[in-house]
Amino acid sequence: MKRALITGVAGQDGSYLSELLLSKGYEVWGIVRRNSVPEHQSSRIGSLGGLHLEYGDLLDSASLERCMRLAAPDEIYNLASQSHVRISFDIPQFTVQANAMGLLNLLEVYRKVAPEARFYQASSSEMFGNSVDPDGFQRETTPLNPVSPYGCSKVFGYNMVRNYRESFDLFAVNGILFNHESPRRGSNFVTNKVVKTAVQIKHKIAKQLVLGNLDSYRDWGHSKDYVRGMHMIVNHDSPGDFVIATGQTHSVRELCEYVFGKLGMDYREYVVQDPKFMRPSELTYLRGDSSLFRETFGWEPEYTFEALLDEMIEHWESVTVGPMAG
Numbered sequence: 001m002k003r004a005l006i007t008g009v010a011g012q013d014g015s016y017l018s019e020l021l022l023s024k025g026y027e028v029w030g031i032v033r034r035n036s037v038p039e040h041q042s043s044r045i046g047s048l049g050g051l052h053l054e055y056g057d058l059l060d061s062a063s064l065e066r067c068m069r070l071a072a073p074d075e076i077y078n079l080a081s082q083s084h085v086r087i088s089f090d091i092p093q094f095t096v097q098a099n100a101m102g103l104l105n106l107l108e109v110y111r112k113v114a115p116e117a118r119f120y121q122a123s124s125s126e127m128f129g130n131s132v133d134p135d136g137f138q139r140e141t142t143p144l145n146p147v148s149p150y151g152c153s154k155v156f157g158y159n160m161v162r163n164y165r166e167s168f169d170l171f172a173v174n175g176i177l178f179n180h181e182s183p184r185r186g187s188n189f190v191t192n193k194v195v196k197t198a199v200q201i202k203h204k205i206a207k208q209l210v211l212g213n214l215d216s217y218r219d220w221g222h223s224k225d226y227v228r229g230m231h232m233i234v235n236h237d238s239p240g241d242f243v244i245a246t247g248q249t250h251s252v253r254e255l256c257e258y259v260f261g262k263l264g265m266d267y268r269e270y271v272v273q274d275p276k277f278m279r280p281s282e283l284t285y286l287r288g289d290s291s292l293f294r295e296t297f298g299w300e301p302e303y304t305f306e307a308l309l310d311e312m313i314e315h316w317e318s319v320t321v322g323p324m325a326g
């Protein structure tokens with residue numbers, strides 16, 4: 001039975017990845033940060049089936065070492081981060097500590113305690129910033145030119161993983177994932193914010209949707225498709241870095257148009273803009289070319305842009321309408 005250690009296990013990707021690995025018969029060890037939100041989190045620490053949750057923090061090397069020894073992993077997935085780009089401008093130092101130094105803390109514990117394991121780093125399309133190849137895509141060879149503290153922190157992590165792979169002969173890899181969403185995405189990311197609020201407007205719980213920039217483009221896929229990709233990269237015969245993306249791009253405006261249209265409304269009547277949701281510098285266009293990844297692994301996404309949003313709409317319809325329907 002294989003054993004995996006996942007940081008960020010309570011997040012969107014961590015939850016889908018642990019479900020995938022459990023379904024493959026893995027024993028999964030997840031690291032959860034202790035916080036004081038009254039969710040009775042302490043009752044979730046412990047073991048259930050093949051899933052074991054332990055307290056730890058990327059900024060606390062001793063806790064990482066403890067978890068690494070307990071888990072004795074074959075595969076390590078570093079999915080924990082401060083992952084919100086606009087918030088990274090508000091708290092740049094925490095963002096860099098968690099995403100850059102946190103990753104380095106984990107790499108050091110990996111190198112010393114479990115160097116035979118395979119290590120996956122959640123790298124990001126945000127690292128490309130405003131670099132685009134002449135054909136309108138970003139790919140593994142596109143220069144990294146980050147435009148946010150988040151992007152800068154992820155470039156550090158990406159380079160450090162490559163450096164450890166080369167210096168210490170470790171199986172450490174980067175997945176360069178474009179935006180990936182699902183009903184489990186935080187509702188301060190634009191997809192879930194749009195879907196949740198549009199459903200609330202339809203049910204007269206909200207009156208308007210306040211957004212920032214409507215004219216940026218993103219390549220949006222489904223988290224479930226992308227965690228399958230993480231597992232493939234980690235189980236390849238040699239370590240390498242791969243872009244995972246759908247290859248399609250849509251603006252925030254098109255996202256609004258589709259979601260409101262699907263709910264029988266015109267987004268122009270409800271969407272207003274507020275500078276507080278703008279970023280000091282914006283990454284305006286993302287479209288990933290994942291040919292290398294697709295050709296190596298035969299991967300195809302199961303979800304289209306529309307199917308992804310339909311699933312999110314269905315989720316928010318069931319949550320929103322539920323007890324309030326009467």
Ligand code: GDP
Nearest residue numbers: 085188189190191210211212213214216252277
């Ligand atoms: P990101 O690509 O990782 O930053 O993912 P987000 O979902 O946070 O943002 C995607 C795009 O939507 C960015 O270009 C944002 O500027 C844009 N956007 C426009 N309005 C909003 C908003 O109200 N919230 C967020 N999170 N993004 C917004």
